[in-house]
Amino acid sequence: MSRIFFDSGSFTKMDRRVLEAMLPYLTERFGNPSSIFLKEGEIAKSAIEEAREKVAELINADPKEVIFTSSATESNNLAIKGLALARKNKGRKILFSQIEHYSVLNQADFLKSLGFQIEYVKVDKDGLIDMDDLDKKTRDGAILLSLLHASPEIGTLEPISEVSELLKERDVLLFCDAVASCGRIPVDVKEMGVDALSVSSQMLHGPVGASALYLRKGVEIVPLMQGGFQEMGIRPGTENVPAIVGFGEACRLAKEELEERRKKLEKLGKRLWDGIDSAIENIHFTGHREKRLPGHVSFWVEYVEGESLLIWLNLKGVASSTGSACASNIFARDETGLRASHVLTAIGVPPDLCHGSITFMLSKDNTEEEVEYVISVLPEIVDTLRKMSPLYEKHMREKIKGGTHGGTVQ
Amino acid sequence: MSRIFFDSGSFTKMDRRVLEAMLPYLTERFGNPSSIFLKEGEIAKSAIEEAREKVAELINADPKEVIFTSSATESNNLAIKGLALARKNKGRKILFSQIEHYSVLNQADFLKSLGFQIEYVKVDKDGLIDMDDLDKKTRDGAILLSLLHASPEIGTLEPISEVSELLKERDVLLFCDAVASCGRIPVDVKEMGVDALSVSSQMLHGPVGASALYLRKGVEIVPLMQGGFQEMGIRPGTENVPAIVGFGEACRLAKEELEERRKKLEKLGKRLWDGIDSAIENIHFTGHREKRLPGHVSFWVEYVEGESLLIWLNLKGVASSTGSACASNIFARDETGLRASHVLTAIGVPPDLCHGSITFMLSKDNTEEEVEYVISVLPEIVDTLRKMSPLYEKHMREKIKGGTHGGTVQ
Amino acid sequence: MAGPYSEKVMDHFMNPRNMGEIEDADGIGEVGNPVCGDVMKLYLKIENDVIVDAKFKTFGCGAAIATSSITTELIKGKTIEEALKLTNEAVAEALGGLPPAKMHCSVLAEEALKAAIEDYRKKRKEK
Amino acid sequence: MAGPYSEKVMDHFMNPRNMGEIEDADGIGEVGNPVCGDVMKLYLKIENDVIVDAKFKTFGCGAAIATSSITTELIKGKTIEEALKLTNEAVAEALGGLPPAKMHCSVLAEEALKAAIEDYRKKRKEK
């Protein structure tokens, strides 16, 4: 069996049809879209405007509201720094949900150096934003909230429309990172009521190297970089035409096939969940059971560490991801770089337990056979590692002694 | 005859061999280099490290000194903002040469908003940096100079080593934009003595979407964006693996073929220069005659406007560029967006005359036949437009009356 | 295609109508734009207040040449009164539109026309 | 390939040597790392101050399992004195190196070994 890729939260395989759309722009159709008087420039410019329309259609935006950037990290940095700087005179308080991606969270220090304060809005045990906490923290002078649409780690879908209604009343802008959700479930910027939203090409079977920032008409932003006149001056630099063309095509396909993909993902996800739930003891699923990304299954198992699980899965041909501290920043200078996932700690998993976490994020390309294979192989791996675990040993001893079930560690 | 692309200052056509190196990473070899425990991640990580070595070799750097970004604009923004912020405590004065690219110059306002002052170092009529002015302006507390290696508009090569010697004495960092030169002439960061230097993939027959910032070991920088741990934390975000692989391959080829390409470009450039010089009256070549990029020919012709020249050349199948105000920011709200090239005004061409400017920048792919074609077609175009020009009419009348030669306009 | 100019503009740029001078013109208008250096010169031949011939010479960009060219077409056969009613918007419209930054070229054409008519009127008074 | 672990680490991870318990161990050492939650448990069988058998159980990452495994190999047949000289660097080296952030796993192995020997000495005194 060839590789089973269940790690679509960090990458997706580019669609063949997308590559085909890109190829002309990688070969004879080269040119700089700013060279408007040249045939080469005209072709390039048309291509990116066509792609802009396709991206806009997928998220129900006006093409003029779509700005191309090089990556989701750039979109997130542009959105948050840019909106904050543009609103500096209205206030200095910026809110992040506790479970934002690093490309949001790690901006905190830089923003503080510019004079902003950062506060974190709590989430509940399922990862849903705590509306009371949000209510409290938006009462006095917050200017911006960053809340992701879906966490790639635990799959929970946030109630964006509900949040945006509250924020509108309070004149707080809402930026939404829809990188994990877009292409899997409907993302409609109007219905969601967001002011800005980021989408990534490589997460929806498009090429790496392109991302979009939706910016609602009339919302002001300060550019992160300065240079030429590209992207309405908001994102200067020669456009990555082939990547943008591929991104556009990937969005077109995602829109066309959304329902089909969603149904398939839901079915595969359900089967995977049920399969491993019934085969593995002391397993804890993370994220909300219903309000979640289709095809997303995340959990932690007791007595086993996540990096080891991940490596075994990899050896068995399965790609997944983990929130284990051990697998976090392994090339750091020392172990202080290792930290358990902030998402899992935010939903209340004790740091020493969330080490056993695994996330499977499926994509349209996965199959039932792959799901069955993972269901068959995962319990064996857990078993092998548990046999090796002194914590499990203790648990079993206690279980035999006291007849407890699912006893706690230590 | 197919298109003649003489606009390599704004783009180059990707080499077939580069595309071939990229293709596996656009198809089956997909993956996130940060997924270090996955086979997909290992492959991706190896690929970018190999590319890093190739880029480092071309510019004689250590691979650890090479940071990948998405574009030259990003490299230039990261370098200047990042070095300035890291040195904020040493001083606030930043120097730009007058002829920097927009991706440097247009940072001025943003830098001012962060508390920096910007001063401009003059260039002489050939575009060479004015060493006296530099000497004067580096005497009191400047922290950074941005000086490009070669101007894509006028082709002049700056005396980087000479400048870096002076700056070292004064503890001023030197950032060098080598986007136009790298791949055409040797770029050796050690010999040049620069602290940071930017290079662009798409300018040396690599793919768009990748650029490198060389950062000398030990030089501190503040990142422009925050996020994951990629690129030593200096440039976060999932790496654009296919583009980086292509960039690496393009650098390898450039190193291997540098002498060959340079000789060819020198020969073609000389022929083009001589050919149009002898065929067109009242033509003024710009930039330094000897200290210039091989294969770079730039000039302005009297009595004719550059956009019109450019469009006619385009219609005749030739791609070029112009510094004419008329062709600057044509999609701006109104004509106040139109500005004559700052490079041409810096070297002393009166703004109303530099409208007739054209830049031909050749690449390794151009041929003698193409050069001959342009030599044959350009005089006709100039002639057609001059016949239409009331300025030329005046000039001819005066010439006939007074026997003046090359009379001035108005 | 996303080129900045309409087909009409490109047609007039490539095949300018009435380019040249009128030796014994009844009115000549020459105007210039300080922003981008364009210079337009319009020659009129007028009989019985009717513009019977018009020619131009222009130093300038694609839009400047095209607006000059179409202006000569638009005014030929018109009376002076009618010609004076020609606005820059009408010129731009006749070309299928112009990019915003190039609208000033159509203004220049309108000004050249007015200057030429002015010149004609002045010359007639002098006679 | 640019994986974080050497082939040696991967070999010990996939095929751990001496994994398990020793029922009648003479010394048992259990240590944990608060940073990443790893727990290592080492069992020693000692005769005449020579380690005649060693087994381990480990909860932890790839490096933790591999360092446990190789430690048992490195100490078998050694006297207690010799075993006490085993440093975490030597453990890491025997594995062909460890990523910096994973060096603490080798420290844990060294500590587990020392704890087991301590335990053995304590038990002997008690006897």
Ligand SMILES: Cc1ncc(COP(=O)(O)O)c(C=O)c1O
């Ligand atoms: C939710 C989310 N936001 C942002 C990013 C950043 O994407 P990139 O690394 O492509 O810049 C990721 C990447 O995994 C993500 O999952």
Ligand SMILES: Cc1ncc(COP(=O)(O)O)c(C=O)c1O
């Ligand atoms: C000298 C120089 N620097 C920087 C840039 C910016 O490159 P990019 O538009 O690819 O970001 C250019 C682009 O033409 C350039 O010529």
